[in-house]
Amino acid sequence: MPDPETDNSSATSAPLFEPDEVWVPADVRFFGVDRRTIAPTLAVFALAIVMSVVLPVINAEVPYHDIVKAGDVVELESGVTFVPEAGWGITSGVRAGDAPLSGEYPSTATVEHGALKFRVHTGRFDGDANKLLDQIETTSEALNRGRGVHVTGAQKTIVTDQGKQGATVRVTGPHTGGVIAAFVFDGRGVEAVATGPSDTGQESTAAVFRMIRSISHPGEGKR
């Protein structure tokens, strides 16, 4: 332990000069840039490119092979089901009886066939099918802001194979057409959206309406 009474040395009175980060020693410059900073930056950029470019490109190149077979049924949250058309590809969602380990089916399922896309989403909703369709229109108009698809025409009634009455409306956009259908099963809303090229043939349109009419919910038929 030093004795402050006898030890007269003291700290320096002025801090040693230190250059700030902007200063780059002459012997580490590469075209004026600090070459020590190149490698870490390139490493991070390589990671960013893998994540944001390479992986999405690989994903876009890999085709789907989950093709719907006759008799397949897709199940969503709370037992909502629909029968996808054979030959279409399941891009999200799972088949009935093939529940995830958590026991909860997802709330959304999508099947695709070429440029045609059919998406079903379910969630809680208080109100009837017309009110749900109004809500879907309001939300999609707010999200699209006049761009993309928009509702054209009046709401129409549609009845499922189970006998449940719902509401539909046509949507159109640049080179795109489609239909939105809404059903409410005892506090559970179901939205089905089909979109595809505006020149989609009669057969595909019929397939879409078959899928919409196949939407069902347990207990609905019993009542």
Added chain:
Amino acid sequence: MTTLADLDRARDIALDLSGWGRRFSFYQPRNCAFWGYLMLVGIGIFVFISTLAREYDAYGQAIGLAVTSFAIYAALFWWFTQYIDRYAKLPAKLMAVAFLWGGFAATGAMAANANDAILALYAKGFGQVWALNWGAGLAAPFTEETAKGSGLLLLIAMAPRQIRTAFDGFILGAFIGLGFQIVEDISYAMTSAGTQFGANQIGASIATIILRMVSGVAAHILYSAIFCAGLVYLLGRPAEPRKIGRGLVLVATPMLLHGIWDSLASIAGPRALMLVGLLIVVIVLALVIGVRVYKLTVQREREFVRDVMTPEEARNVITEAELGAVAGNRKARKAYRKAGRNRRERKRARYVLNAVYGLADELAAARGADTDRVRFARAEVGRIRAGVPPPPR
């Protein structure tokens, strides 16, 4: 016999090694890392603002609630993380830079794109059910932890003389994780707002907001803190010798915790009680590991405080007890405060400790020199210890 000159030399070495007190300049046009940071954070901000602007008309209520709630949450965690960085403090500007990396570059410019692609690839390769069961747990730990951790590489390149210890990595990692957590939570709340077709937005998103707040305690903030401490051990810094084994363990641990966290629903199955039990176990486990890593890394910082303040003790500016308290852990500080005979003395002891920490910061900023600010800070320690009231304002 150790002389004051020896102690001053030890202090100079500690200040030089630790980088404590050095100012950080963000604008570094001749630093590649600065441009890389700017570009990736810029892309992330653009993506985030575009999403917010696109969805605001539809989910305005939920966005308002989420942004307000998570801003308060972020402020609390910001305070807490700064509070635990009480030894060789990092510049606040550096913490803000870390926060922005986590919030914008690591999310919108990196991990979000990779997560979507990997989940889709899993579904294509192993089926939709497998992807739902294990996809998130086998995608996010790799993409998100590396995206967040890569920010520390840029920060080290931008502030090589400030980021010197594994504890610096721990603190900056926590801020990166905080930024990531807040932006991810806001986007989760927006997704929840749409689950009921845009109706009942508050009801639909409030459960998500509360769950994210509760679970966030032991999520991204902790994972990134551990990961970035490990990254510093892996890389090695002037004040932290390279320890590859320890670094690998610390980098792998948050990935494992993250993977387990994202797979909890699949591990628990349809049993709700099991899920709640596992949630609690994983949160407690993550917190215990976080505290152990904190204790492991903070030791070096305490040594720096001791080296910087020992000459002050030798010059009788501070007492041996005060030195032990400021360079010690929470228990040591508590013992010092409790040593007071009455409430007034215990309260004064707390003020003295704060004044000593203030003196340590001034000494670090002055690189150990005897400046006016340092002399004033020394006088403040003496004034408060003597119970002299501050001069009138």
